[in-house]
Amino acid sequence: MSLLRGRFKSSVSDLMQRFSSSLEVDLRMLDEDIEGSKAHATMLGETGIISAKDARTLTEGLDTVRGELASGAWVPGIEHEDIHMAVEARLTELVGPVGGKLHTARSRNDQVATDLRLWLRRGLGELDLALRELLETLLQRAETDGHTLMPGYTHLQRGQPIFLGHQLLAHAFALSRDRGRFQDALARLNRCPLGACAMAGTPHPIDRQRTAELLGFGGVAENAMDAVAARDHAQEVAAAATICMTNLSRMAEELVLWSSAEFAFIRLSGSFATGSSIMPQKRNPDAAELVRGKAGRVAGAFTALTNLVKSLPLAYNRDLQEDREALFDAVETTRDCLRIMAGAWSTLAIESRRFEDELQGDFSLATELADDLSSKGVPFREAHDTVGHLVQALEAKGETLSALTPERARSFHPKLGDDLESLLDPRKAAERRSSYGGTAWSEVKRQLSLLRDAL
Amino acid sequence: MSLLRGRFKSSVSDLMQRFSSSLEVDLRMLDEDIEGSKAHATMLGETGIISAKDARTLTEGLDTVRGELASGAWVPGIEHEDIHMAVEARLTELVGPVGGKLHTARSRNDQVATDLRLWLRRGLGELDLALRELLETLLQRAETDGHTLMPGYTHLQRGQPIFLGHQLLAHAFALSRDRGRFQDALARLNRCPLGACAMAGTPHPIDRQRTAELLGFGGVAENAMDAVAARDHAQEVAAAATICMTNLSRMAEELVLWSSAEFAFIRLSGSFATGSSIMPQKRNPDAAELVRGKAGRVAGAFTALTNLVKSLPLAYNRDLQEDREALFDAVETTRDCLRIMAGAWSTLAIESRRFEDELQGDFSLATELADDLSSKGVPFREAHDTVGHLVQALEAKGETLSALTPERARSFHPKLGDDLESLLDPRKAAERRSSYGGTAWSEVKRQLSLLRDAL
Amino acid sequence: MSLLRGRFKSSVSDLMQRFSSSLEVDLRMLDEDIEGSKAHATMLGETGIISAKDARTLTEGLDTVRGELASGAWVPGIEHEDIHMAVEARLTELVGPVGGKLHTARSRNDQVATDLRLWLRRGLGELDLALRELLETLLQRAETDGHTLMPGYTHLQRGQPIFLGHQLLAHAFALSRDRGRFQDALARLNRCPLGACAMAGTPHPIDRQRTAELLGFGGVAENAMDAVAARDHAQEVAAAATICMTNLSRMAEELVLWSSAEFAFIRLSGSFATGSSIMPQKRNPDAAELVRGKAGRVAGAFTALTNLVKSLPLAYNRDLQEDREALFDAVETTRDCLRIMAGAWSTLAIESRRFEDELQGDFSLATELADDLSSKGVPFREAHDTVGHLVQALEAKGETLSALTPERARSFHPKLGDDLESLLDPRKAAERRSSYGGTAWSEVKRQLSLLRDAL
């Protein structure tokens, strides 16, 4: 609010002025707006639509406006409907009537479409940086702590012993796909709408390829109506952000679980958790909870954008003004959540011996016996059933697999009983799962180097 | 329902059985399940994990099961929790205990993940076909009817005269991006989870690359836990479908508008609209309305999937069983809507002269005068203001631009008045907008060939 | 931003501080927080848990803090996690250690839950006011312009002649139900959580009924854990707002349609539309478009809240901090949209003769003939078919119902032909539909008085 001069009043027509104005959110893409205008003026000069001198006057004037805004020497007022009008008005104050040439061969429709795409290009760049930061953090933790033994869960039930690194890299691969989604979205939207004008192009002999080049776009939006009317790129970015946040919500859920007294597997650092002066054991996993909660916020942005665009006839409709607030928030929230998670993961403590003893003799090792039988030619179902009987017999006596002797094992199946100690060592069990993509440490290391290469 | 033997009863435990069972929706990916099992058995044989003979017995037995299912000779019963168990049970009835070897080195977690991806590959293939069909239809209409004059709308207000082809291709470019989104999603998900087993891989010396190759996957899911736990690909496909349907809803909205007595621009054929025996002028645009309505259905699928996956810890959780119904429906609904729109567009009648007369002298031609002035060096803002005064003067007398004479024009600005007839001819005005991506017919044709090349 | 002292820095731990802090959004419920604290202090004094003197010191100190905040004499800093801590800290600076007694027998969990409900009570009050304002406006327009003849649409096709008042009151009844939904939500949430403490109550002999009474609540939240953990009331309010906005989006869509050159039925006033200096006929219906677009924003809030709360175990989780921003925005956006629509409706011009001529002889009058026949004992289906033939015969000759003579009518059915002029007068046709709830003017007036009584 403080970036604007004037105050919105409370009568209905003032309410309407506030409704109409997009100045506040537009200010967030001011740099993009100035850049776009400079490129447009340069192209107008190069093509002779305006004189080279006029072009220079405009670009220099635009730099002055930007400087004034940055320093606070000039503050746009709420009487301007949007940032584009405010900038042009100030420019004309500074350079005189030639300022009125800036809007030759363009309209607010293509201008705002261009600003939005430029903003997204920057925003997605920051987001990718944050994604790589979190990936880097996970890879480092996998290297330093990845050999920690833990139960692999399905249905939140202990299934098989695994190494922590295996689980960390599962998240890393999901985040890698998130990177891919944002990159695909960026490649698709990185086409310059400028010169589409209101929706139909212009009679002026503009050079849209040149404008696109000056702004670093990968190409030109091919159809002028599509260029101003389309918002599928906004939806796509919000969808990718929603998916990324859903992935983060799963990681956050695990941090919350593992921080509980019951799991007691990790301890978030003080910067990312709130301690209690009176209950020192209590370490509220705030960072993880907030990230989890913000997944809802970003999902809301996709719903908002989809609902917004639905059933809008071409070309531009004023409804589209609503796109930016949801979209900017989705991109920035996701970026911040990634950074928070990187911070949380790089500073948390892992109770590396938490599950070492508990997994000795645990029934989650039963599949080791079944796999052993099946590798000796016993059909899997039979092997599975046999071990089932064995385990039930132990459980009936309140025993664990630690109580199993070779003789007792053989009484259930003649091919059982060898190498029991090795088979039932949880760490060895994890190492044995060395099939491609398995939890064995060699596989974790292979994946680590694969992921590191991609960074 | 009729594809299952047995009936779900109504007591709570029966309700739970129905809840637990995914048989009904699983039947839709039966082919994928059999293919997956055959590839797995083949790989087990090739790697020597089972004998070549056993492998052959299993693959042949699986073909028999598939044949029985197709012919109705065997009907899975509701006592089976899912399709995978049903098939294995029937296989074992047919081939004996060797059937129990099929599940060696795999689990339901990786099996169901594989089936889903195989189904999506097929579903996205059909969807792409439907997208190309609609694109082809739009291109044809643009060729045959694209030169029809019409108002270009912003805010549903007439802005500038355009050619229908310009608007049709705006939709075509949006659909092209939809194709790209589905292709990107497919490329990302086209990696084989089979062999990931429960979440940690297996001690058996499986060859996952071989299984992936047999199933035509582009590669192997690198991390076993990620392979069974990830559903970001399900979200991504649902998001792409939602975006595509949002695009279709905009096209559908236009069909509804243009079918109204007020716009009277098109007339849907009888197959895609409901006439009224008593009101022959009434032609309810049902196809367009239904497609528009189904945009909501598909958006609902994305919400459902996102809400479903949110906060689920790794690896597999039973919640994920809910993914298929929403996802299958989203893919098939989108495919059908594309086909419906192709049918509607290929058979509708266009009132090609609807706007010819109405656009003569229409104030939406005023920008022609402003652009003309600005091309003669008058700053755009000044040109714009000058024409504004001119138009207001005409309007005050209840006149249109048709009443403008060169003298009268010059009284507003000395550089005005030449070529008025040409400037104010709506068809010529559209042709003049020949900048890259503009509505000029040459530009429409350029885009047409670009789009046709991409098909 | 300007309401806070200090600036968030950009390092990760500072990012986390910003993440954790809810100060900015909390400031919007500062009044509620002070009121809650005063009531709590008063109750503590009345029950003797603290002395009467201490209670007075606290309530007076709280008033001072509120005054300081209002005047800007004191500005909370970002070092405070939330508004509650900031207020208590300032209070203690002002009144000394007794400030530390304020938090006796309460926790932030019940405090924030109380603030939120108090805010909602006020917000829903303003929303109801705005609803009544729009209702009042619609009723007035129905009175002054309700007798305007227009086509009733189904499928955006002209169905039957109706009076504008009929359609206006259709919207009014929907808005009345919106009022009901907000009132029901308010009644359900209007129970005081204060005294629930962290989740389990307190050993102190508090009097929760008294606190509730002081704060004007309708009662006490019965279960302490539910009192701090529940957010179904937040979802309910957001759902009611989403539904209300969906209703408004339908009304907005009609304003957009009716403002088009094709419908040309209304003209929004300059305050609620943007004219074009160069195209005076163009009147962009911005108010309607923006309201329509904001329906997406509010729908996003419900998605966000639902996704947020989903799967959260009891009792309080930090995720819930995210509830306020979405909820406040949903309530305030809906309120503002209602006011905008009231403004738009109270100032728009209706082209009251727009459809008078066009509906003469229009085939949408065909049902008049069918209803006439059916009232003479001809089975409805037969009557319907007969008139269908008649209309087709006219249409085949390019004629309308105006060409129908009694003789010609009788040639289709002997019971046809009387009173043709009256039957086919669109205004009389509308008047004839005088069944309960029909479009006849008498019915419009009946509904008007019903709705007015409810205001």
Add this chain to the structure above:
Amino acid sequence: MSLLRGRFKSSVSDLMQRFSSSLEVDLRMLDEDIEGSKAHATMLGETGIISAKDARTLTEGLDTVRGELASGAWVPGIEHEDIHMAVEARLTELVGPVGGKLHTARSRNDQVATDLRLWLRRGLGELDLALRELLETLLQRAETDGHTLMPGYTHLQRGQPIFLGHQLLAHAFALSRDRGRFQDALARLNRCPLGACAMAGTPHPIDRQRTAELLGFGGVAENAMDAVAARDHAQEVAAAATICMTNLSRMAEELVLWSSAEFAFIRLSGSFATGSSIMPQKRNPDAAELVRGKAGRVAGAFTALTNLVKSLPLAYNRDLQEDREALFDAVETTRDCLRIMAGAWSTLAIESRRFEDELQGDFSLATELADDLSSKGVPFREAHDTVGHLVQALEAKGETLSALTPERARSFHPKLGDDLESLLDPRKAAERRSSYGGTAWSEVKRQLSLLRDAL
């Protein structure tokens, strides 16, 4: 599918036929359709619009049609666009041309609106039954097991010792509000649209109050256009279902957590969990996971309906045909989930001594000391800080509160040290929280009787 005669073919026009047809989903409201038609026919007879004899013929014929459908003697074919046309066609076959009188003074628009409301009335009735069943179950468990000691959690960290009954009743109060929401929705929608006809009423002298009475409605929909166009009641029911499912997802999350090896607090019965023959300790909490997953499905229905209705101009549009599938599914899914949860809760085993020992001396008892100090006049903040120091001193030595002696306590504050044994007994601590709504057993019992009275 099996309930329909004929098969949809695969060409585009057949696809359109399938698209258009709502027969499959309509069959689910066949009873409502017949009831509505019978009431309409009765009213037509009573008002003399048709003869009493005709009315009797129609109502008896409708009963015959219903009987034929129930027995399978007659199967509607896909040539009928919807169930209404199919029934009328069959009726006319049975009773002759008089069948054509049934549709006098009504249209499909008001007919389908009536059927939907009648269906919802029944569906919401079943849903309320299921809600009461689950409430009853929770109350019973609270009575039999509610005195079980457990940690109360915030942030999934142990906060204070509570009784299980306190937490069960927190869920019960949330479900009570769910009941209220459904009841409010029902009261609002329970108004009869029949007689609204297409949108404008009818010239026939119908008696809508009588039809409403015959169908058991609470009144008549006041405005004919609103009666056929409104779907806010559909959104409202879907919103209430979404909120209810969100509440259930929280309960389900707790069941999943408590079933884990780490929490080990409950054990779902075999009917609601899947055991593993090979890992007998593993008890996958399928019922809870599936309910949690279905929360997404229902949330998707609200998104779908909101997106569907958004921006639809009045009155009826074909899009609305899509409302039923999502809505029926939301109501039935919620009903089933409630029943599943009732079944799960009524059969699960609670490890009643799970936390008894663990909570002895646990730091979550520290607030007992602070509350004690504060009740002796020490300002809460000071009390809190004092106990913080005490606890840190203990923790530094690796001790728990069990190590605290009166002397040691007094060394931190002179008012500490009395009644330590009682203060630090977790069960007594819970009992002490006897403020209104607290966890004390007396309070649980008070709430129990309150809730029981409401059932």
